[in-house]
Amino acid sequence: MGTYARFYDVVRRVPPGRVATYGQVASEAGSFGHARQVGYALAACPDDADIPWHRIVNARGEVSRRSGGRAFERIQRVLLEAEGVAFDDRGRIDLRRFRWDPDDPDQAPSRTRKDSRAARK
DNA sequence: CATTTGACATCTT
DNA sequence: TAAGATGCCAAAT
Numbered sequence: 001m002g003t004y005a006r007f008y009d010v011v012r013r014v015p016p017g018r019v020a021t022y023g024q025v026a027s028e029a030g031s032f033g034h035a036r037q038v039g040y041a042l043a044a045c046p047d048d049a050d051i052p053w054h055r056i057v058n059a060r061g062e063v064s065r066r067s068g069g070r071a072f073e074r075i076q077r078v079l080l081e082a083e084g085v086a087f088d089d090r091g092r093i094d095l096r097r098f099r100w101d102p103d104d105p106d107q108a109p110s111r112t113r114k115d116s117r118a119a120r121k
Numbered sequence: 122c123a124t125t126t127g128a129c130a131t132c133t134t
Numbered sequence: 135t136a137a138g139a140t141g142c143c144a145a146a147t
Contacts, residue, residue, distance in 0.1 A: 056128075058128080130142095134139100
C-alpha cells in the first residue's frame with residue numbers, strides 16, 4: 001500500500017460538518033510531524049476516490065492556498081459552508097467548535113462539541 | 122545521485 | 135497577531 005493510503009483512510013473518517021488539520025491527519029495516521037506530506041497526498045488525490053478533501057484545513061483554521069489557482073479554494077469553502085461550517089470575516093474557521101475529535105465517535109454534523117455531548121445523554 | 126518544490130506545523134522574534 | 139526560519143519527506147527534474 002502506498003504511503004498516502006493511510007492519510008486517505010483518516011480523511012475518510014472525518015464526518016460532515018467538521019474539519020481536521022493536516023497535522024491532525026498525519027498524527028492519526030501514525031506519522032506525527034508529517035503534515036506537509038498530507039497536503040502533498042491530497043494534491044495527488046485521485047478524483048474518483050470518495051475522499052472528503054475539503055474537510056482538511058491548516059492549523060489556523062483557514063483554507064490553504066495552492067499553486068493551481070483560487071477556484072478549488074472557493075469550492076472548498078462552499079462545500080464546508082453547505083455542511084454547516086462557519087467562516088468568520090477573515091475567512092477562518094473556529095477550530096474550537098468545528099475541529100473533528102477522533103475519540104468522540106458521536107459527533108453530529110453542524111453541532112458544537114458541547115451540543116453533541118449534551119445531545120448524547 | 123543532487124536539487125527543487127510543495128493543499129503544513131511549530132518556534133522565534 | 136504577523137512574518138521569517140526550520141524541520142519534514144515524497145516526487146519531479
